[in-house]
Amino acid sequence: METMDEILEKIKVENPELFSQVEKVVPFHGFLSSGALIGIHMLNIAKRILDVKEGERIYTLSETYNCIPDPFQILEGSTTGNKRLRVHDTGKMAVTVNKQAPSGIASIKGVRIYLDPEKTKNYPKLHAWYMNTKKLRHEEVVPVLLEAGENVYSYEMVDIDVPVKKKKTIKLCQKCNESFIQRNNEVLCDACNDSQTETTI
Numbered sequence: 001m002e003t004m005d006e007i008l009e010k011i012k013v014e015n016p017e018l019f020s021q022v023e024k025v026v027p028f029h030g031f032l033s034s035g036a037l038i039g040i041h042m043l044n045i046a047k048r049i050l051d052v053k054e055g056e057r058i059y060t061l062s063e064t065y066n067c068i069p070d071p072f073q074i075l076e077g078s079t080t081g082n083k084r085l086r087v088h089d090t091g092k093m094a095v096t097v098n099k100q101a102p103s104g105i106a107s108i109k110g111v112r113i114y115l116d117p118e119k120t121k122n123y124p125k126l127h128a129w130y131m132n133t134k135k136l137r138h139e140e141v142v143p144v145l146l147e148a149g150e151n152v153y154s155y156e157m158v159d160i161d162v163p164v165k166k167k168k169t170i171k172l173c174q175k176c177n178e179s180f181i182q183r184n185n186e187v188l189c190d191a192c193n194d195s196q197t198e199t200t201i
């Protein structure tokens with residue numbers, strides 16, 4: 001089995017473009033995990049399909065907290081803090097990406113990309129890792145992902161509703177006196193509301 005350093009060196013020689021992405025993701029994520037490489041692949045597929053130009057903003061919805069969100073954060077600045085990254089944890093290795101909608105538009109086309117088990121079947125080691133039927137190290141899975149490239153993903157175009165910006169109302173919670181963003185007409189913050197429900201059950 002190759003070491004991760006040997007794998008990285010190989011990427012540097014064989015695919016400099018991918019390496020320029022990998023070398024930013026590694027310090028951010030901690031190492032080149034299989035999921036982080038999958039995230040890079042998904043990002044590249046999304047940018048190509050949506051024809052994302054340099055400097056153009058993208059919005060990302062990741063269906064897992066595992067690894068995949070990180071390439072989108074470090075390579076595209078699609079972060080949780082700027083609200084261009086959301087995670088809706090369905091436990092799936094999938095992301096939906098769209099470009100910024102022009103103002104006044106209610107819906108925009110996006111692309112949903114997923115690691116397709118029908119396709120990973122062609123790569124038994126990768127498939128075993130994906131289905132978690134065998135414990136495999138990243139050093140075993142990453143080379144297979146590199147070999148497979150974009151052949152193990154599928155995608156579909158989806159319509160995405162553009163959220164309407166609402167006026168922000170700030171209230172003081174009637175229990176803890178801390179300020180919170182009021183969504184409906186609630187008088188307690190979520191934290192106090194949750195603890196109240198807990199005690200009344």
Ligand SMILES: [Zn+2]
Pocket residue numbers: 173174175176177178188189190191192193
């Ligand atoms: Zn409160």
